[in-house]
């Protein structure tokens with residue numbers, strides 16, 4: 001009996017550890033050490049110069065060099081000295097994947113290090129530097145770095161107070177920023193934690209009891225914990241550093257009302273606001289556009305802002321002072337190495353083109369849809385076609401979202417099929433192609449979605465599937481991003497497309513038969529169960545059920561036939577295998593100059609599929 005209990009306990013513990021190992025993933029960076037003096041391998045200090053030259057101290061430069069970051073990126077070079085030396089607030093705009101996280105992360109960590117040096121340790125001399133041994137395994141995994149095992153009964157000295165807050169629009173982005181900052185604080189006593197929705201609030205409260213210096217979170221969960229009186233976050237008004245990533249998105253009207261509440265709360269006391277350093281960053285911070293004509297005059301006026309007006313709104317809302325604006329965005333609005341193309345097609349043809357791209361180019365690809373229902377439908381179709389994608393949308397369990405993201409990162413030809421929840425900030429290595437199954441409704445959406453590829457000086461391709469009803473959105477994006485030329489039409493092998501079309505049609509049939517089967521099964525299952533529970537037999541019910549059984553059998557037969565047909569087709573090659581979609585675009589015809597307003601009329605007639 002005793003043994004049984006122990007085995008059950010072990011099993012429960014194992015389950016718990018496995019859950020935490022991916023929900024609160026331990027950053028992939030090497031384990032934290034408490035001091036740079038503990039370094040084991042000889043280190044060439046001259047490698048630190050590009051960083052120390054821009055005021056980044058050795059403790060912070062060293063992990064960067066160890067990660068292979070030889071020198072700062074442009075945005076980092078322009079922001080970091082002003083923030084560290086000049087203690088300036090920063091409004092930073094730079095292309096996607098250009099290293100904005102460290103541009104605000106490093107000054108924030110530096111500032112906290114200085115505060116910790118200045119502030120007197122607790123009376124018992126505990127400076128929070130003997131840590132991890134006291135923690136349970138899964139708590140270490142929570143990303144609260146080097147935390148001392150303090151209880152709430154301990155007085156909260158400045159060594160263990162909340163200094164910095166980073167607010168981001170999505171949970172995945174918050175976790176990613178935690179990982180970046182975690183890597184950078186390796187040789188410092190700075191502690192970091194992440195607080196996001198969709199995960200156990202109790203565990204996050206426990207995490208906050210460890211008193212991290214930096215809390216990274218999404219507005220909803222942060223505000224929930226602040227409102228319910230969390231003791232560590234009660235200090236939020238006194239934070240000395242605030243970073244709002246993807247700020248333009250975060251302050252959009254009707255989005256993230258909790259962020260506005262949070263800002264009102266922390267801006268209530270003028271004297272505290274004056275002591276705070278603020279960082280406001282986004283790739284589209286300085287992007288402005290003409291509001292669409294269909295909007296009412298007042299709404300149009302509100303949307304038709306100049307860059308100066310847009311930034312001033314941000315400055316006022318966040319409560320910035322002595323700020324520096326650093327805008328190093330490209331004229332095109334997108335990353336320098338990004339190739340752009342489009343496929344003009346009809347609504348019905350989109351599935352064919354999507355499957356064509358995913359079959360011919362077996363590369364890590366992110367497909368964006370505008371709605372959750374589109375993600376669900378395509379996930380089901382692509383699975384039926386034998387190219388199952390990894391879905392990611394807001395209605396999924398957080399645990400599954402993170403699991404799919406992890407799987408995608410490790411699959412060379414993986415497909416992440418996502419809504420805009422994955423559009424901003426996610427830094428997934430080696431994404432080769434971004435496909436917009438539906439044209440994004442805003443230019444910002446296009447820039448950020450496309451920015452999941454061609455990051456950190458790497459190459460990448462973005463392809464828009466444009467149906468006639470979406471031309472107005474496409475035009476608006478081109479005009480806002482000051483395109484003088486129409487995007488290149490992605491070259492299509494028509495024979496391969498015809499092969500794809502046959503398969504997709506079968507795939508659709510299989511998908512719809514499978515759905516009918518599922519529906520029938522659940523209905524019959526319900527009748528069976530109800531009859532069994534009531535212990536009765538009703539003739540009509542029985543007759544219906546028998547008819548259902550016949551129907552089920554016939555659907556199953558049809559389904560199997562279609563599956564066999566698809567299997568046979570799938571054994572044949574679709575077309576010439578091509579190494580990379582980006583290389584295909586290089587064989588493009590000369591690009592067509594944009595002619596407004598008949599921009600799309602002749603040149604971009606949808607391609608007919610035979």
Ligand SMILES: Nc1ncnc2c1ncn2[C@@H]1O[C@H](COP(=O)(O)OP(=O)(O)OP(=O)(O)O)[C@@H](O)[C@H]1O
Pocket residue numbers: 068069070071072073076094095096097098099100101102282283424425426427451455456
């Ligand atoms: N100095 C550097 N040298 C090399 N790589 C760097 C450097 N700084 C950051 N990186 C890497 O570049 C990638 C992109 O950085 P980051 O996610 O901060 O970009 P971003 O500008 O915030 O992008 P987005 O606008 O999409 O949010 C990351 O993998 C990061 O580790």
